[in-house]
Amino acid sequence: MVNSIYQGPCFEMSNGDMAARRLRRACTEFESLFVAQMLKSMRRTVVEDGLLGNSHESRIVKSMYDENLALALARGGGIGLGQMLFERLRVRNPTLY
Numbered sequence: 001m002v003n004s005i006y007q008g009p010c011f012e013m014s015n016g017d018m019a020a021r022r023l024r025r026a027c028t029e030f031e032s033l034f035v036a037q038m039l040k041s042m043r044r045t046v047v048e049d050g051l052l053g054n055s056h057e058s059r060i061v062k063s064m065y066d067e068n069l070a071l072a073l074a075r076g077g078g079i080g081l082g083q084m085l086f087e088r089l090r091v092r093n094p095t096l097y
Contacts, residue, residue, distance in 0.1 A: 024086050028074050031082035036070035 043062065048054035074082055 020090065023089060024082075027082040027085040027089070028078075030085060031078050032067075032071045032074035034070075034081060035073055035078060036067050039066040039070060 040063070043066065073079070077083070
């Protein structure tokens with residue numbers, strides 16, 4: 001017989017809490033995309049003659065690195081754009097939150 005896995009205390013989230021969580025995640029992802037575009041633009045200004053060179057493979061690796069860096073920055077507080085968007089959008093529709 002297989003025992004069930006304990007998943008911690010059960011709790012119900014209100015619709016407002018779930019909506020706020022989804023909005024915060026969307027704002028964080030938007031900030032991540034914005035930062036990734038900034039990194040991509042910044043990378044175009046650098047002369048390519050380093051360790052990885054300028055091959056197709058190195059461009060893919062650099063792009064993946066930039067996307068992961070942008071996501072990590074956004075999740076860690078980033079440049080504040082995600083938080084600012086969240087607060088602004090939450091104020092615009094207070095009935096949901």
